[in-house]
Amino acid sequence: MEQVIIIGGGQAAASAARTLREQGFKGGITILSEERYYPYERPPLSKAVLQGVADANSTCLLSDEAARSQNIDVRLGQRAEAIERDTRMVKLSSGERLPYDRLLIATGSRARTLDGAFAGKSNVFYLRSLDDAASLRAAMGPGKRVLSIGAGWIGLEVAATARKMGMQATVVELADRLCGRSLPKDVGAVLAEVHRDHGTVVHLNTSIESVGGRDRIETVTLSNGETLSVDMVVVGVGAIANDALARDAGLETANGVVVDEFLRTSDPRIFAAGDVAALRLGDGRPVRMESWANAQDQAAAAARNMLGKDVPYAVNTWFWSDQYDLNIQMIGDVQPEGGTVLLRKGEGKAFTRFSVADGRLVGAICFGVPRDMAIVRRLMSKGYMVTDDALTTAPDLRKLL
Ligand SMILES: Cc1cc2nc3c(=O)[nH]c(=O)nc-3n(C[C@H](O)[C@H](O)[C@H](O)COP(=O)(O)OP(=O)(O)OC[C@H]3O[C@@H](n4cnc5c(N)ncnc54)[C@H](O)[C@@H]3O)c2cc1C
Known part of the structure; x- marks a missing residue:
């Protein structure tokens, strides 16, 4: 029986597994997830789940029951440690080796971290997983002061959610605008106004000079000379593709696993989709997209192509954010x-x-x-x-x- 292994248990994994079954694939499907939850979607983690108006279960994309009914073997708490291409095996953290005929790398991305004064502090948070959201939420509460470092989508959504919860929110951004990588300057300027209208303090062109506090960050001094007292710091300074597994296996990587228009890596049996995939169209530079729609559609396209459909991926650039x-x-x-x-x-x-x-x-x-x-x-x-x-x-x- 043909075996498909999907490494990673997020949105792309769920979409691929579902599509494989919808397309009539009768072979084995195994999802390897290092997390302890069935595949879930992340957008609510900085919005309704963080605010506490939606619970963690509402984010589930492939429940235990749904997986069982579609004969999808979801292995939680199992990290893929290596892809052994010569024998077509995936080595797991448990030491077990699983054979594959086709492999999908859907390992997503992880939050870029700050080191130095921010490392090891108990009130410095990142927001990527359900566990991250639960820890941050536990620290939040009316009247508390949150500092978002980075005015990207996550930093801004956290600030907006914090304001909705009656907190004081400040955003510090090195660049001269909000969401500089994705929003045109004029739109970023209106978004900054929206935040200020809602009482969030936004500092642009500003860096962090120093921080005070021992185990926790108590104060943050900015390049404009201002010192803020904070209860928590949320770092939203971008994400890094989890592509080491592919690189170690000798696959082409370039800030992500490089794939062609069929989502195929440099090994024709191995595909990649979602945040981790760097899509090369024509002779162009590989482009990595980090969005719900991209994860969903790329993974579905990869699944079809794993079954030999050979349909080029129709790029889905749709993105949304909710703030206030x-x-x-x-x-x-x-x-x-x-x-x-x-x-x-x-x-x-x-x-x-x-x-x-x-x-x-x-x-x-x-x-x-x-x-x-x-x-x-x-x-x-x-x-x-x-x-x-x-x-x-x-x-x-x-x-x-
Ligand atoms: C807080 C937050 C809010 C967001 N809001 C929006 C939004 O409003 N709109 C929008 O369009 N997009 C949003 N996104 C982006 C969107 O959620 C991501 O683009 C999407 O989750 C990518 O899906 P993925 O399956 O590629 O990766 P992920 O969802 O990151 O899943 C990858 C999974 O693989 C696991 N993994 C990694 N390596 C291994 C390994 N070696 N072995 C086993 N498992 C492994 C990871 O732990 C993770 O569980 C948001 C993201 C976050 C974090």
């Missing part, structure tokens, strides 16, 4: 080189920002206007050409479909 009562969604190229931008004003600070390149709609950010995203998707898939100002002025965007 604001929903932000993005799709496509939101900063096209040489492109133009059209703004459709919504209520208050809300807007939809369309990106246009060579006359075509190539991307959009729906900032507080979630309903526009479904329409944008359809317009983009139709190859909508921008010939007038209808995108910004039409009373009802649906009329453009």
Whole structure:
């Protein structure tokens, strides 16, 4: 019987396993997860789960029952230690070796950590797993002071959740804007306003000079001379691909496991998907995406291709974030080189920002206007050409479909 092993037990793993069965695969499927939970989704960890309005169970993507009914062998607390390609075996932390015919690397990414003064302090938190969320939540509470280091999605979502819980929140960011890697500067500026409107203190162009405290961080002195007293520090300074296993097995890696358009690594029996995969399209530089939609769709595509379907992955760039009562969604190229931008004003600070390149709609950010995203998707898939100002002025965007 054909054996598929999936290393990693997160969202990509769950999506791949489910797709393999949906596609009629009758062989063995084993998911190896170093965590002690059945596969779950992470977005609620910085939002509803952290706030305590959703429980951990609500994040589950593949329950024990569902796995059993689909004959998927989920091995929890089992870390894959090595991929032995010559004998097609995966070596587990238990010492056991499992044979595979096809292998999916879905090991995700891990939080980048700060060392030096931040190492080993009991009130410094990272947010990647259910356990991380539980520890952070246990420390949070009304009136407490949280400092988010890094104004990326996680740092901002934690600050927003903290404010919802009646905490004091400060965000410190080295760069001159929020979410510098993914948001255009103008949108980052509005997002900073939203945070300030909600009482979060945002320091841009600011670094940390020193910290005070022994086992805990009690104070943080910033490059602007200000000293903050803190109850907890949440570090959100990016994620690192868990690609060591692949690299040690001699697979091509470049800040992630390099895969082709079929999600195949440099070994045709081994695929990769989700946060860990660095997708090379054409001759381009491998690109790694860290999003729910990417993990979901890449893994499903990888599963189909593991069964020999040979369908190129249709890149899904959709991303969302929730902060306070604001929903932000993005799709496509939101900063096209040489492109133009059209703004459709919504209520208050809300807007939809369309990106246009060579006359075509190539991307959009729906900032507080979630309903526009479904329409944008359809317009983009139709190859909508921008010939007038209808995108910004039409009373009802649906009329453009
Ligand atoms: C707090 C948080 C909030 C987020 N919010 C959003 C959002 O609002 N919108 C959005 O689009 N995206 C969001 N994301 C991103 C999204 O959750 C990730 O892109 C997605 O989880 C990636 O899925 P994955 O399966 O590739 O990796 P992961 O979900 O990281 O799963 C990988 C799993 O593999 C395990 N593993 C690693 N190495 C091994 C090994 N050697 N052996 C066994 N197991 C191993 C890991 O422990 C982990 O359980 C968020 C992420 C976080 C952390």
